Amino acid sequence: MELSALITLGVVVAVLATLASTRIAPDVVLMAALAFLAISGILTPGEALSGFSNPGVMTIAVLYVVAAGLKETGAIQWVAHSLLGQPKRLKHAQLRVLLPASGLSAFMNNTTVVAMFIPAVQEWAQRLRLPPSKLLLPLSYAAIIGGTCTLIGTSTNLVVDGLLQTQRGVSLGMFDLAWVGVPLVLVGGAFLYCFADRLLPDRLGVLEQLESAREYSVEVSVEPKGPLPGKTIQEAGLRSLSHGYLADIEREGRLMTAVPPDTQLLAGDILVFIGAPECARELRRIHGLKPATGDVHKLDIAHHNRCLVEAVIGPDFAGLRQTVKQSRFRSRYQAVILSISRAGNRLPGKVGNIKLQVGDTLLMETGQEFVEQYRYRKDFLLVSALNDSTPLNFRKAPWALAILGAMVVSSAVGLLNILEAAFLAGGAMLATRCVTASKARRYVDLTVLIVIAASFSLGAAMNKTGAAAQIAQWLMFADDLSPWLALALVYVMTVMFTELITNNAAAVLMFPIATAVADQLQVNFMPFALAIMFAASASFMTPLGYQTNLMVLGPGGYRFTDYMRLGAPLSLLVAITVVGLVPLVWSF
Template structure:
């Protein structure tokens, strides 16, 4: 083996160790490895930076904008609410999780799908008195396996497809993977349906306790033209919010207290919730509710350009010891006070009559630049925006869904390539104002793109120095190794890499090895490349291998052993199914 090949394997070994054993950011580690390969002369700058111009990487970047449009318009929430429904038993709830989550994740970003489903599942768990641990991990796993059905279902598929295009001049179609992906979903989903209840613990989620949080009173009104009119409190999903509870209903000037969950909502009902500041954010994302404060509608700020902010009154605040009404807060700050908390407890009474004091924490609705404008002024001691608190523009949800459908049809029929269809869809989201350009930029995860693009340099170095061919020889030391056995070995190696490092980096590292194995066996490389796609997505045994697994860790109250207990058999089932079916579709 040449010195360059040894150096390349040394760099890869260090990268794997740092990714698995340290908390250094993955993009920092991968860019450092890229710099090492360039400075040492193993790769030219053009070879090292080729990943940044790969069509797969650009497709992933554009799909972030498409996903942003779906989220900002509430399209995924709208779909989730209708697909999930109102199950009455655990078995029904599990089925309602597995089917829509796996179906939607075939066409949408897995992370976005899981993020939108978590609140609905938490509401179920509260209403049905079920532990969320029985539902949330199956949600993550269903989204992962659902993403294997199409080329855009997961970024890993797009990365490997980009490598195929740049290295071999071959491109996959939108539904090329469905021949294996659909059986994987059916078999893996059946296993989850039958065994998730038995293998997962009966454990509650790690939710913020209201008595330990800053407590507010938040009022919303039932929109007379919205979908909640005539629904019961329970059916509207308002009985078990994650961060608050419904205290009273004001109807026609009369206060209804201790309302039962069967109470039907009427147009104009004012619902009074008590809870943490995140309760206001939850309520803003429910279609059919709008702020009850009359001053909110007087703000000269577009609805979709607002956010929720917490601000602590400082000693130089201009309205000290004045009532909210006397302080002229709205005209002075272009913001509306929704609720006031003092010493961690909400202040009861009519908001306009409450007197403001130093240290009061205000929950306000205002423009998105309020934090930057008042962060360093002495009016407030602390100003903090609530993440993800901009209300969805539900009116544009059908537009966003139409753009997504057009993208899928255009690429599936071969009218446009995946990249071309994604570029047009991303542009459509911006032109139709489903998502503003300023927000679209924030949705593009540059750290993920850097990790993927920089990891291409490692794959290029393995091919150029012969390190990939050497690893392939080590894998084939067994005399007379059959192609299907080599395929299983490549699949297993990819799964191990995926559990230790990121799924995209694992796919890029394994690609040259898989191609080298196929060349030394004298068979087609396609089955091995497809195996990498499925194996790199099959991260079920740890919370760190896939982002959606990490997202459900806290809400489900999971521990590491829970992932191993359910994920290990699922990983085996998915692996056996994929390795058995891949050669039938892509022959050796």
């Protein structure tokens, strides 16, 4: 093997190891790899940057605008509420979730679909007295599987289609994938319908789970010069709060528990309240109380510009597995954590000493611009911001759905290719004011686009240096290897990469290897390319492999083992279906 191929393999291994074992942002890792390949001379600048001009990447960028129009008009929410209905049994409820989620995600971004369904399903489950833990993970899986039915169903499909166009001169139609995707929805949906109820937990009763899902402990202190010193707890109005109750009083280093209502308050008392986030808002309105967290006073934000924000820690949060103090949270985000909830339970002890984890829900005091600044980044999955007080423009929902339908039809009948149809649809969303230009700009996830485009440089280097051909030769452990077995090996390898790194990066890395395997077997490359499309989307075994899996982690009260329990057999079933069907549609 030539030196350039060895260097390329070293870069690929380094990228995989870094993404799997560190919290460095994927776009930083892949851009560093791109820069190295260009500077070392393995790729020319044009080859290294070719991903940024790929039609698949541009199509994904434009579809973000289309998804923005659907979300801002409430079109998805309108359809979801129309389809959910009022079932009385859990099985009927699961069916009402599986069908619309898989159907909608075939034509729009599945992350957007799941984000809109989560609050609807939670409210619906509470009203019908059904456990949301039995519904939310099937919702995520149904959206993932549904996205495999059409070319625009998931970004992975568009990425592989872009590679096929640029490297093989082949372009897929809107519904070409449906020959495998629709049977996959039927098989996967049937499995979820039959076994999700048995395999998923119901750890708490529904009402108890919903009541404790966002419970915090909030500490306030009695101001020495305020009106409260000398008053009893009852006289101060602290026994009649709507959203919380007084649990303890810390006085001169001594903890007083179960305090009676006639206990007198003293200057400097630290009062510990337990309740919902609204409890903190109630306490802020009581004159004579101030936050006991010392860092609140260090915020460089005018008092009238502050607000309380609830946020869930995302996978790209910089201070994971560090204490709040070690993460320099206040100085980094200009926000102070008042309390932390994990898996539906409040965490006791000093906030500054708590180690932060993915899925932790934070109650923070911060500036009003915090929500806009971090709404579209991966540091946090904002809870408060998802329930935006700005009313949705439901009058525009029919316009948004009509634009989506026109895009799908014009591409399906061959009138326009998918990129042209997406450009027109995005422009129509802006022209009809379904979404404003400023909001559309915020919906475009530059991190995802950079990761995808930079990944192309790795694929190009593996092709150019012969590294892909060498890996393909290693996979061919026997001279008379069956194409079916080779296809299965490519599928399994793609799934492994998807669980370790992002699904799009896995597809780009595996594409040159898969086509090299096909070339060495002297068979059609299409079954291998299509297997990559489906395998890169088949992330069911961990909450971190796919964004929608992480989104339901907190609301469903799931643990990592729950994903493996339901996701492992589903992954095996999907693998058998794909490897069995793909060669029948695209023959070797």
